Amino acid sequence: MSKPKQETKTRTGTRTMEFVASLDSKQPSGPIEQRWDKHRFEMKLVNPANRRRYTVIVVGSGLAGGAAAATLGEQGYNVKCFCYQDSPRRAHSIAAQGGINAAKNYRNDGDSIYRLFYDTVKGGDFRARESNVYRLAQVSVNIIDQCVAQGVPFAREYGGYLDNRSFGGAQVSRTFYARGQTGQQLLLGAYQALERQIAAGSVKMFSRTEMLDLVVVDGRARGIITRDMVTGKIERHVADAVVLATGGYGNVFYLSTNAKGCNTTAIWRAHRKGAFFGNPCFTQIHPTCIPVTGDHQSKLTLMSESLRNDGRIWVPKKKGDSRPASQIPEGERDYYLEERYPSFGNLVPRDVASRNAKHVCDQGRGVGSSGLGVYLDFADSIKRLGKPKIVERYGNLFDMYAQITGEDPYETPMRIYPAIHYTMGGLWVDYNLMSTIPGLFVAGEANFSDHGANRLGASALMQGLADGYFVLPYTIANFLAQIKPGGLDTSDAAFAQAEAEVAGRTQKLLKLKGEHTVDSFHRELGKIMWDECGMARNEAGLRKALKRIPELRSEFWENVRVPGEGGELNQELEKAGRVADFLELGELMCMDALTRAESCGGHFREESQTEDGEALRDDENCAFVSAWAFTGNLSKPELHKEPLEFEYVKPSQRSYK
Amino acid sequence: MKLTLKVWRQKNGSTPGELKTYPADHVSPDMSFLEMLDEVNQALIMQGEDPIAFDHDCREGICGMCSLMINGVAHGPKEAITTCQLHMRSFKDGETITIEPWRAKPFPIIKDLVVDRESFDRIIQAGGFISASTGSAPDGNAIPVAKPDADKSMDAAACIGCGACAAACPNGSAMLFTAAKVAHLGHLPQGQAERHQRVVNMVATQDAEGFGNCTNIGECAAVCPKEISLDTIAMLNRDLVIAALKGIEPVVK
Numbered sequence: 001m002s003k004p005k006q007e008t009k010t011r012t013g014t015r016t017m018e019f020v021a022s023l024d025s026k027q028p029s030g031p032i033e034q035r036w037d038k039h040r041f042e043m044k045l046v047n048p049a050n051r052r053r054y055t056v057i058v059v060g061s062g063l064a065g066g067a068a069a070a071t072l073g074e075q076g077y078n079v080k081c082f083c084y085q086d087s088p089r090r091a092h093s094i095a096a097q098g099g100i101n102a103a104k105n106y107r108n109d110g111d112s113i114y115r116l117f118y119d120t121v122k123g124g125d126f127r128a129r130e131s132n133v134y135r136l137a138q139v140s141v142n143i144i145d146q147c148v149a150q151g152v153p154f155a156r157e158y159g160g161y162l163d164n165r166s167f168g169g170a171q172v173s174r175t176f177y178a179r180g181q182t183g184q185q186l187l188l189g190a191y192q193a194l195e196r197q198i199a200a201g202s203v204k205m206f207s208r209t210e211m212l213d214l215v216v217v218d219g220r221a222r223g224i225i226t227r228d229m230v231t232g233k234i235e236r237h238v239a240d241a242v243v244l245a246t247g248g249y250g251n252v253f254y255l256s257t258n259a260k261g262c263n264t265t266a267i268w269r270a271h272r273k274g275a276f277f278g279n280p281c282f283t284q285i286h287p288t289c290i291p292v293t294g295d296h297q298s299k300l301t302l303m304s305e306s307l308r309n310d311g312r313i314w315v316p317k318k319k320g321d322s323r324p325a326s327q328i329p330e331g332e333r334d335y336y337l338e339e340r341y342p343s344f345g346n347l348v349p350r351d352v353a354s355r356n357a358k359h360v361c362d363q364g365r366g367v368g369s370s371g372l373g374v375y376l377d378f379a380d381s382i383k384r385l386g387k388p389k390i391v392e393r394y395g396n397l398f399d400m401y402a403q404i405t406g407e408d409p410y411e412t413p414m415r416i417y418p419a420i421h422y423t424m425g426g427l428w429v430d431y432n433l434m435s436t437i438p439g440l441f442v443a444g445e446a447n448f449s450d451h452g453a454n455r456l457g458a459s460a461l462m463q464g465l466a467d468g469y470f471v472l473p474y475t476i477a478n479f480l481a482q483i484k485p486g487g488l489d490t491s492d493a494a495f496a497q498a499e500a501e502v503a504g505r506t507q508k509l510l511k512l513k514g515e516h517t518v519d520s521f522h523r524e525l526g527k528i529m530w531d532e533c534g535m536a537r538n539e540a541g542l543r544k545a546l547k548r549i550p551e552l553r554s555e556f557w558e559n560v561r562v563p564g565e566g567g568e569l570n571q572e573l574e575k576a577g578r579v580a581d582f583l584e585l586g587e588l589m590c591m592d593a594l595t596r597a598e599s600c601g602g603h604f605r606e607e608s609q610t611e612d613g614e615a616l617r618d619d620e621n622c623a624f625v626s627a628w629a630f631t632g633n634l635s636k637p638e639l640h641k642e643p644l645e646f647e648y649v650k651p652s653q654r655s656y657k
Numbered sequence: 658m659k660l661t662l663k664v665w666r667q668k669n670g671s672t673p674g675e676l677k678t679y680p681a682d683h684v685s686p687d688m689s690f691l692e693m694l695d696e697v698n699q700a701l702i703m704q705g706e707d708p709i710a711f712d713h714d715c716r717e718g719i720c721g722m723c724s725l726m727i728n729g730v731a732h733g734p735k736e737a738i739t740t741c742q743l744h745m746r747s748f749k750d751g752e753t754i755t756i757e758p759w760r761a762k763p764f765p766i767i768k769d770l771v772v773d774r775e776s777f778d779r780i781i782q783a784g785g786f787i788s789a790s791t792g793s794a795p796d797g798n799a800i801p802v803a804k805p806d807a808d809k810s811m812d813a814a815a816c817i818g819c820g821a822c823a824a825a826c827p828n829g830s831a832m833l834f835t836a837a838k839v840a841h842l843g844h845l846p847q848g849q850a851e852r853h854q855r856v857v858n859m860v861a862t863q864d865a866e867g868f869g870n871c872t873n874i875g876e877c878a879a880v881c882p883k884e885i886s887l888d889t890i891a892m893l894n895r896d897l898v899i900a901a902l903k904g905i906e907p908v909v910k
Contacts, residue, residue: 094720144797145796149847150847154797184719184817192781193789195786298691406687519695563707563708
């Protein structure tokens with residue numbers, strides 16, 4: 001196992017502790033079923049009377065951050081929570097539609113913790129750490145209990161018990177849901193628990209506040225530098241531990257299903273301060289989004305995956321066939337998923353469905369004015385089940401589609417196209433969810449763990465809440481129990497230096513007064529990323545991107561125009577800082593995609609495919625987590641590898657034929 | 658499409674604001690309302706002017722961040738959607754559109770169309786939760802919830818906290834927002850233990866924040882993008898009366 005060169009020592013109180021940045025995953029040994037229990041017993045505890053002396057910073061207030069902040073507050077720690085929105089209730093977890101998986105086996109249909117673990121490791125195409133995934137499946141059952149107790153209005157059956165559905169091609173019904181707003185309801189549960197702690201005084205909330213840097217003192221994460229987005233004031237916050245739960249970085253592609261404000265700044269700044277970045281190229285592309293309509297497009301809207309249960313996907317057989325769908329006879333339609341994957345048909349996993357849509361559009365058979373779209377047709381289902389049944393199942397989605405496109409999907413087939421949806425990569429963390437910087441924990445989509453190279457539907461909500469409610473409260477306690485609280489204030493030189501760097505960067509952006517807007521750079525970066533590091537990647541394209549991105553970055557720093565001043569609400573300045581970081585991250589993603597010379601999950605390298613065009617893994621050479629260290633030179637990061645071992649789920653080729 | 662926009666511009670909370678006129682000449686009917694504003698802002702930036710500040714995030718109608726008064730109607734002319742879901746095909750070529758921020762005393766203006774809605778968070782802090790610390794929950798199926806109750810609870814829980822209700826109310830009342838939370842939790846067995854203390858605390862906080870009283874006008878429900886029903890307010894009032902009969906006093910921190 002490779003280790004970084006630098007070792008840091010720090011003196012905390014009377015003890016000298018050695019913090020070594022390493023890729024030790026700290027997985028417990030023994031039978032997988034007992035690892036988390038064993039670890040929980042072995043971890044150290046903080047006496048309830050001492051907890052208020054420890055300060056924990058939580059950045060982000062979504063499912064992972066909100067749940068962690070609320071739970072740490074309940075336990076008596078002194079918590080400071082930060083979000084960029086005007087209220088913690090608005091974090092992007094709120095937009096998740098489908099549901100949350102849990103191995104409750106309430107359906108008596110053969111589900112178990114082991115099966116959820118197995119499905120998640122396999123679904124992730126064997127690029128996740130087994131111990132972490134098993135723990136996730138284990139605590140999934142506690143999550144449902146907790147959410148019910150908080151008043152999350154999950155769907156019920158007439159007997160009053162919890163309803164489930166099958167989701168994303170799973171063979172068991174293990175998905176709990178609250179209409180098409182499961183993310184919203186789970187987030188409101190966490191938000192309400194958080195507001196309760198704010199009222200109790202254990203959590204102090206900083207909304208409309210953005211983290212712009214991490215402060216590392218003697219090798220340990222000791223605080224953050226923030227900007228108050230209303231007054232522009234740059235502020236210092238000191239703590240004994242820092243949690244980043246700041247979500248994914250899909251907006252590096254400019255167009256994605258993420259909220260407009262989602263960004264990489266918190267984790268990217270931490271990366272620059274020494275946190276390794278895990279599997280940056282692993283992104284998930286969701287097959288059922290509404291296609292782009294023009295250059296004005298600011299974001300993409302996801303249509304729930306459940307539509308594929310009753311919709312049939314097709315394109316015309318002929319290239320450039322511009323007839324309306326209704327005038328294309330049955331014999332001239334290509335139901336390409338049903339044709340190619342007879343056993344799974346339209347329900348193939350997200351990565352497979354997305355790649356095939358790209359493939360037919362690349363052949364010139366795409367539909368809609370842009371040619372980047374495929375039909376999702378409900379005519380047969382309406383004939384078979386009747387329109388009322390379709391209204392009952394998908395009414396809100398059909399309305400949303402009609403609202404956005406101005407077309408009636410009951411009459412003409414929907415047009416869909418894949419879009420960036422989720423990033424499996426993120427900061428590298430060990431079993432305790434601690435990064436390579438001691439005292440810096442990373443949770444939810446912001447970390448790399450649990451989903452491997454492809455995330456299963458309804459598993460993001462599960463991971464966010466698992467990390468926040470049931471993992472971090474234990475592992476942070478274990479960390480805090482080994483250090484003395486406090487011993488540092490914001491007058492420390494490291495804070496002054498970090499603040500000066502942030503202020504300098506802000507001033508530099510404001511002074512440029514260049515010729516192009518922030519959005520124009522972001523769009524161009526997004527196009528490069530989508531073309532060369534999107535649904536399919538190859539060496540030539542990635543090398544092209546690796547040449548172009550640093551050029552674009554220099555152009556940005558010479559010629560971006562950021563209006564206004566720093567001491568006020570300045571939304572262009574906020575965007576500029578985020579795009580500057582995306583311009584650095586994009587390069588690392590391409591480098592990671594180039595280094596991983598295999599196809600796995602959402603990462604499809606054209607050079608590595610089977611004879612019939614399916615993704616081909618290389619377990620001999622690529623069964624590792626890539627963990628990139630920042631070296632000071634953006635184009636020369638250092639790659640470390642955490643080898644992955646599969647003791648329980650033996651790697652096999654995924655097949656959906 | 659070519660449109661004329663009259664937009665409320667205000668540098669900050671302590672400076673007076675005014676409506677300013679801007680042309681929007683390259684509007685596609687496929688654009689969302691916020692994408693139209695994006696385009697106007699790109700042009701303003703290139704002309705060396707300060708772009709229009711407005712709140713937005715998810716742009717799919719669920720986060721509750723967007724908040725515009727469009728031609729005097731909260732979230733614009735279409736029913737049951739947020740501003741971000743409104744598309745320009747709902748307007749006519751040549752039309753003049755007036756865009757203003759939410760106006761209610763407890764929503765002070767921060768800049769242009771951006772207002773401070775933390776008063777809503779403080780109403781939730783007063784009791785908009787079930788006190789169930791992590792780890793204390795019984796099995797999920799140990800608390801059966803009749804389907805009609807779960808459905809009513811979910812109807813109310815759909816509130817996105819955008820503030821359109823208070824902005825549309827001639828009294829500047831937050832009653833629909835508060836009632837949505839009271840109904841969400843009050844329809845569930847888990848919410849019964851704190852039911853009456855909750856409603857008393859939340860209403861007291863709503864009053865203390867400076868929101869007006871409810872006089873059953875119904876503007877709130879008419880503009881609500883999530884179609885929260887006025888029935889929730891009836892439920893709140895009923896709970897409030899029972900709480901009064903029980904002699905429950907507000908406990909406000």
